[in-house]
Amino acid sequence: MPTPKPLCFVLMPFGKKKDPTGLPDIDFNRIYRNAIEPAIIGAGMIPVRADEEKTGGIIHKPMFERLLLCEYAVADLTTANANVFYELGIRHTARPCTTQPIFAQHQPIPFDVNFLRALPYELGKDNAFGPQQAAALRRVLNGRLRALRKLAADRAPVDSPVFQLIENWKPDLAHLRSDLFREQLAASEEIKQQMVQACSGPPGAARKTLRKIEKELGLLDTHEAGIMVNLMLAYRSVEGWTDLIELYERMPDTLKRQIMVREQLAFALERRAEDQKAPRDARTYDRRRALEILEAVEAETGPNPETCGLIGRVYKALWAETAAAGNPAAEGHLDTAIGAYVRGFEADPRDFYPGLNAATLFEVKGGREAIERRNRILPVVRFAAERKLRQAHPDYWDYATMLEISVLDSDWAAARKYAGAALARVKETFQPKTTANNLRLIGAARKRRGEAVAEIESIVADFAKGSSLNPSRDPRTGGSVRKYRKPT
Numbered sequence: 001m002p003t004p005k006p007l008c009f010v011l012m013p014f015g016k017k018k019d020p021t022g023l024p025d026i027d028f029n030r031i032y033r034n035a036i037e038p039a040i041i042g043a044g045m046i047p048v049r050a051d052e053e054k055t056g057g058i059i060h061k062p063m064f065e066r067l068l069l070c071e072y073a074v075a076d077l078t079t080a081n082a083n084v085f086y087e088l089g090i091r092h093t094a095r096p097c098t099t100q101p102i103f104a105q106h107q108p109i110p111f112d113v114n115f116l117r118a119l120p121y122e123l124g125k126d127n128a129f130g131p132q133q134a135a136a137l138r139r140v141l142n143g144r145l146r147a148l149r150k151l152a153a154d155r156a157p158v159d160s161p162v163f164q165l166i167e168n169w170k171p172d173l174a175h176l177r178s179d180l181f182r183e184q185l186a187a188s189e190e191i192k193q194q195m196v197q198a199c200s201g202p203p204g205a206a207r208k209t210l211r212k213i214e215k216e217l218g219l220l221d222t223h224e225a226g227i228m229v230n231l232m233l234a235y236r237s238v239e240g241w242t243d244l245i246e247l248y249e250r251m252p253d254t255l256k257r258q259i260m261v262r263e264q265l266a267f268a269l270e271r272r273a274e275d276q277k278a279p280r281d282a283r284t285y286d287r288r289r290a291l292e293i294l295e296a297v298e299a300e301t302g303p304n305p306e307t308c309g310l311i312g313r314v315y316k317a318l319w320a321e322t323a324a325a326g327n328p329a330a331e332g333h334l335d336t337a338i339g340a341y342v343r344g345f346e347a348d349p350r351d352f353y354p355g356l357n358a359a360t361l362f363e364v365k366g367g368r369e370a371i372e373r374r375n376r377i378l379p380v381v382r383f384a385a386e387r388k389l390r391q392a393h394p395d396y397w398d399y400a401t402m403l404e405i406s407v408l409d410s411d412w413a414a415a416r417k418y419a420g421a422a423l424a425r426v427k428e429t430f431q432p433k434t435t436a437n438n439l440r441l442i443g444a445a446r447k448r449r450g451e452a453v454a455e456i457e458s459i460v461a462d463f464a465k466g467s468s469l470n471p472s473r474d475p476r477t478g479g480s481v482r483k484y485r486k487p488t
Contacts, residue, residue, distance in 0.1 A: 012076035308344025
């Protein structure tokens with residue numbers, strides 16, 4: 001029977017993270033896919049990456065297992081990510097050697113780990129990670145890992161400060177436990193692939209398949225957190241709002257408390273509340289519960305683009321419904337929505353999403369003061385969006401944002417260009433629906449003021465068609481600042 005390939009656990013941030021030096025965001029998923037993963041495979045190992053981003057950073061049982069039991073590890077110390085350093089500390093208590101740190105060399109690593117034999121790598125202009133940078137890191141890291149394997153076989157020198165400082169430190173990692181870990185890892189990956197395949201079909205059939213997968217999982221607290229969050233995001237990608245809400249109720253309490261999970265629950269509650277066929281009392285309850293969740297998160301963490309953007313979305317929906325009914329509370333809901341979006345944008349102006357929604361609602365509100373505020377905020381939003389667009393592989397929301405900015409500026413040639421680019425990148429059915437709804441709001445406001453709206457209506461029609469597409473959905477890579485982002 002052939003000897004199984006060794007496992008190499010990758011400790012690194014997920015998705016796009018802000019660069020503490022002030023440069024554009026760093027796309028760690030791209031670094032992993034184009035350099036780290038192929039380097040590990042080329043060294044004859046099996047790469048294993050955690051679901052840290054999806055679980056809100058919670059260090060859960062499978063994470064500990066991977067840190068302790070994988071024969072090798074690569075730790076990307078770029079941005080001094082707190083979770084990565086915590087995981088590296090755990091790793092150093094379990095393995096005397098076989099851990100390879102790496103870091104982007106434009107950013108010095110902290111003094112306390114400066115003694116480690118860390119491997120620097122280059123990022124391109126504006127932190128892009130192009131073919132040249134990927135090839136360089138792939139080549140050098142592959143060589144380091146091959147050397148590490150040889151050193152491990154020949155009694156490698158100790159690289160863990162714990163093993164260096166504490167004499168006879170020898171944690172017991174049973175081979176039987178390691179074999180069981182391999183089986184569990186393979187089973188988890190198979191379940192995730194089933195979810196990906198399910199989400200590639202029509203939404204109705206996809207929801208049915210996902211419910212079957214959930215039923216087969218049984219008790220959720222026996223599975224790793226990443227599987228549960230993958231399932232939650234899969235339900236979201238096919239608009240299974242009730243399924244997502246019911247899944248949350250079955251999650252372990254530790255996962256329920258995670259901010260990202262709570263935000264997604266609130267998002268699903270608001271989406272379900274938009275169903276006009278549901279009883280009014282049920283819709284009111286869902287919306288009130290969504291607000292309670294989001295306001296509690298903001299009270300804990302302070303204003304941030306994610307939470308404030310979701311709060312803005314709830315009040316925007318309340319405004320739309322009350323305005324349609326002629327309810328005098330509508331104006332108050334509109335102002336509250338604007339306030340939430342502005343709060344989120346001011347918390348981090350690099351995140352253009354809440355700023356764009358604020359600008360759109362200023363347009364909708366109308367009047368001299370509101371239009372002046374729109375004109376002040378829009379250039380800042382444009383700067384942030386254009387900066388993001390220059391990075392490698394912009395996604396649907398990047399182009400949809402530039403489309404909405406162009407419409408607000410009445411730049412129809414640019415609007416058409418960005419509309420086509422956005423529609424070509426649809427990943428989830430609610431994406432074009434969301435964009436179409438925002439453009440309808442702008443069109444309705446301008447129509448009330450007697451302005452021309454033919455161009456807006458034409459683009460809205462294109463996005464209405466786009467929402468009927470059957471995009472290829474991968475709940476693991478749903479794209480955005482955080483990949484589960486941009487819901488409003």
